[in-house]
Amino acid sequence: MRAVGVVEFGGPEALRIVDVPERHAGPGEVRIRSAAATVSPTDTFTRNGDRAKWLSKWAPPYVPGMDVAGVLDEIGEGVSTDLAIGDHVMAIVIPAASNGGYAEQVVVPAESVARVPAGFDDVAASTLPMNGLTARLALDLLGLTAGQTLAVTGAAGCFGGYTVQLAKADGLRVVADASEADEELVRTLGADLVVRRGDDVARRIRAAVPAGVDGLADGSIQNDALLGAIRDGGGFAAVRPFQGETERGITIHNVWVRSYAREQAKLDRLRQLVEEGAVTLRVAKAIPVEQAAEAHRVLEKGGTRGRLVLTW
Ligand SMILES: NC(=O)c1ccc[n+]([C@@H]2O[C@H](COP(=O)([O-])OP(=O)(O)OC[C@H]3O[C@@H](n4cnc5c(N)ncnc54)[C@H](OP(=O)(O)O)[C@@H]3O)[C@@H](O)[C@H]2O)c1
Secondary structure, three states: OEEEEEOOOOOHHHOEEEEOOOOOOOOOEEEEEEEEEEEOOOHHHHHHOOOHHHHOOOOOOEOOOOEEEEEEEEEOOOOOOOOOOOOEEEEEOOOEOOEOOOEOEEEEEHHHEEEOOOOOOHHHHOOOHHHHHHHHHHHHHHOOOOOOEEEEEOOOOHHHHHHHHHHHHOOOEEEEEEOOOOHHHHHHHOOOEEEEOOOOHHHHHHHHOOOOEEEEEEOOOOHHHHHHHEEEEEEEEEOOOOOOOOOOOOEEEEOOHHHHOOOHHHHHHHHHHHHHOOOOOOEEEEEEHHHHHHHHHHHHHOOOOOEEEEEO
């Protein structure tokens, strides 16, 4: 079966269509005939060799990709599910060797899968699992309660956008960053206050919320430059390993979505929120898998809003 992967690490051009053995759902697993796979920042690390040491326990090709949507086409032994063969489903994928999201067939634990939101196609649905679950995990780790204030940076991005919307659904007050061009988008996602993004964003958040925010989700990866926005004893959710030293009793929460990869009830709750209109699926562009290299080029340039999605 076909996949898109790398045999030798490198730039976007290292991505090739590769032939990998057909896969079957083992005990506790399901197989998806994929129609759509997102292109996320993390995929570039599988491609460019940043993860070479970890990947070296397997032979290439290495297939990136952390979200898929498509048709459920095999259910493994011992799986108890209300899903049936032929249902359209979406899944979070934890890539290992050649079993990543950029493949025609993807095998995942049954708990990594939920139904595609009613009224949405596979391309739109594929944008939800990984970043939706990451946003959920970041908020769960911060543990804020209704009425408390959360700051979100990189709010126009996929993680940031879902975090803004889930925080609003949780009853939080949200202050979010945006460029001038993204301000309307970020307001539409539900931010109560919008401040200009940039190096000085912590000061601007503090000016908008003088007591300091209770928690901050760092989608822009600005690390300790953001701490000044947070009140003494508040929380910071880091989606990449935190760089710097904390201060004033601020707790740094490291967010690793793989710890939510089998949280099916949470994924299904995200589906419901999409159906209710509380969470917005944003597709930047659907791109045929043969053009995966071009998709990586576009992603790495920055400025993409919504997710690029590879289609089979
Ligand atoms: N740890 C985990 O489990 C996990 C899971 C999911 C995501 N992540 C990480 O979360 C981060 C966000 O992912 P994503 O998918 O949301 O990416 P994305 O869609 O590209 O969003 C990132 C946003 O941050 C903005 N940004 C970048 N640098 C900035 C800066 N210095 N100041 C202000 N804004 C800035 C980007 O704007 P431009 O496009 O204009 O640069 C973009 O709007 C990535 O680093 C990703 O690897 C981690």
